[in-house]
Amino acid sequence: MQHRVLVLGAGYAGLTAARRLSTLLRGTGTEIVLVNDTPNFIERIRLHQLAAGQDLPRHRLADLLAGTGVRVRVARVAAVDVDRRTVLTDAGELGYGTLVYALGSAAAAMPGAEAHAWNAGSPGAAVRLRDRLARAGEGDRVLVVGGGLTGLEIAAEIAESRPGLAVALATAGGLGDWLVPGAREHLRRGFDRLGIDVLEGVRVDRFTAAGAVAREGVLVPAQVSIAATGFAANPIAAAAGLDTDDCGRVPVDRAMRSLSHPDVDVIGDAAWAEGPGGRALRMSCSSGMPTAWIAAGHIAARLTSRRPPRLRIRYFHQTISIGRADAVVQFVTADDRPKRTYLTGKAASRYKEALCRIAVWSFAHDLPARRAAAVPGDALRPA
Ligand SMILES: Cc1cc2nc3c(=O)[nH]c(=O)nc-3n(C[C@H](O)[C@H](O)[C@H](O)COP(=O)(O)OP(=O)(O)OC[C@H]3O[C@@H](n4cnc5c(N)ncnc54)[C@H](O)[C@@H]3O)c2cc1C
Numbered sequence: 001m002q003h004r005v006l007v008l009g010a011g012y013a014g015l016t017a018a019r020r021l022s023t024l025l026r027g028t029g030t031e032i033v034l035v036n037d038t039p040n041f042i043e044r045i046r047l048h049q050l051a052a053g054q055d056l057p058r059h060r061l062a063d064l065l066a067g068t069g070v071r072v073r074v075a076r077v078a079a080v081d082v083d084r085r086t087v088l089t090d091a092g093e094l095g096y097g098t099l100v101y102a103l104g105s106a107a108a109a110m111p112g113a114e115a116h117a118w119n120a121g122s123p124g125a126a127v128r129l130r131d132r133l134a135r136a137g138e139g140d141r142v143l144v145v146g147g148g149l150t151g152l153e154i155a156a157e158i159a160e161s162r163p164g165l166a167v168a169l170a171t172a173g174g175l176g177d178w179l180v181p182g183a184r185e186h187l188r189r190g191f192d193r194l195g196i197d198v199l200e201g202v203r204v205d206r207f208t209a210a211g212a213v214a215r216e217g218v219l220v221p222a223q224v225s226i227a228a229t230g231f232a233a234n235p236i237a238a239a240a241g242l243d244t245d246d247c248g249r250v251p252v253d254r255a256m257r258s259l260s261h262p263d264v265d266v267i268g269d270a271a272w273a274e275g276p277g278g279r280a281l282r283m284s285c286s287s288g289m290p291t292a293w294i295a296a297g298h299i300a301a302r303l304t305s306r307r308p309p310r311l312r313i314r315y316f317h318q319t320i321s322i323g324r325a326d327a328v329v330q331f332v333t334a335d336d337r338p339k340r341t342y343l344t345g346k347a348a349s350r351y352k353e354a355l356c357r358i359a360v361w362s363f364a365h366d367l368p369a370r371r372a373a374a375v376p377g378d379a380l381r382p383a
Pocket residue numbers: 008009010011012013014035036037038042044045046047048075076077078102103104105120121122150153234267268269270283284285286287288319
């Protein structure tokens with residue numbers, strides 16, 4: 001019987017895995033099926049642009065994977081039955097020989113957020129935020145809670161696109177306090193230029209209809225509150241009985257196999273994988289796409305006589321867009337600590353834009369493993 005590799009989720013990780021598997025398993029008669037809830041690849045790293053009212057480029061999965069033999073099934077996954085090796089979707093049940101779980105993540109839950117806050121963590125949420133902002137009146141206060149990479153990008157994008165709104169950012173620490181001084185100062189100047197009110201040392205506990213409530217019980221009033229306090233992995237893995245951490249991520253081994261269920265490969269935001277320096281990989285495409293390469297290599301090795309890949313993941317940069325024409329690119333060590341080097345301004349903005357485009361380009365092209373390191377920002381290195 002034909003062996004079926006079922007890849008769940010066509011985000012950065014799932015799409016990379018499907019493309020890579022199609023290359024590595026060419027001619028073996030293996031069927032590769034990619035299941036996704038939409039027919040298009042959505043550039044999640046541009047969702048702050050969507051929330052701010054911009055149109056995103058449209059990429060049909062069928063076009064990106066044309067000629068690869070990967071079958072795209074548009075269906076919503078409801079559950080995984082690891083004992084029966086089946087996946088239940090809204091379009092019926094699918095059996096598998098090998099399962100690659102890449103259902104990604106969405107905004108992390110926070111008290112009051114569901115009722116009183118918006119977010120840009122998933123396409124649906126970003127559209128709801130866009131619609132809410134469209135109804136916001138001149139001078140309304142938009143409060144972004146969370147000073148991480150995503151919160152910074154959301155605040156800047158909205159402030160630039162909607163100068164009539166009073167955008168504020170609440171962060172538990174200082175603005176960009178992990179960046180080197182020059183990069184941090186550039187970020188602050190960018191936020192000043194956009195008129196963003198930065199509230200530092202404010203640790204928000206919960207949201208109410210009136211705004212965000214800080215740990216000390218102080219209300220930070222806002223007409224529109226936006227939660228950007230991190231991501232939580234899709235709950236389907238936990239519901240299937242796989243061990244997960246408190247963010248819903250599945251702990252995996254070096255081949256990206258679930259520790260509790262080694263016959264399930266887990267990649268991207270859904271996986272808790274040990275990165276350089278023994279720290280968990282950050283939920284990001286810069287590490288999620290390499291996890292897909294690693295999983296695909298090991299799966300191909302199991303199904304054929306190939307040698308498993310000897311690749312390790314390392315970080316290269318952190319990128320923060322400050323609207324459409326400015327950005328900060330902080331170069332980092334293999335284990336994600338800032339180096340002295342950074343880029344700012346138009347050059348950084350072009351760099352970030354190029355990364356977004358290269359990611360999409362890579363889905364439509366085969367890359368030999370040794371070339372991966374030549375792609376700017378690709379986090380794979382030979383071990
Ligand atoms: C606003 C924003 C900006 C970001 N900027 C950056 C950045 O600059 N750099 C960076 O490295 N990272 C960035 N990230 C993080 C990055 O987007 C994620 O880490 C990355 O998307 C994870 O890839 P993934 O493939 O694991 O999951 P996802 O990209 O979330 O893909 C999951 C896929 O599964 C599908 N899916 C989900 N549930 C189901 C279901 N039940 N049935 C069928 N299909 C389903 C989804 O439609 C999607 O196609 C950003 C995130 C956000 C929200």
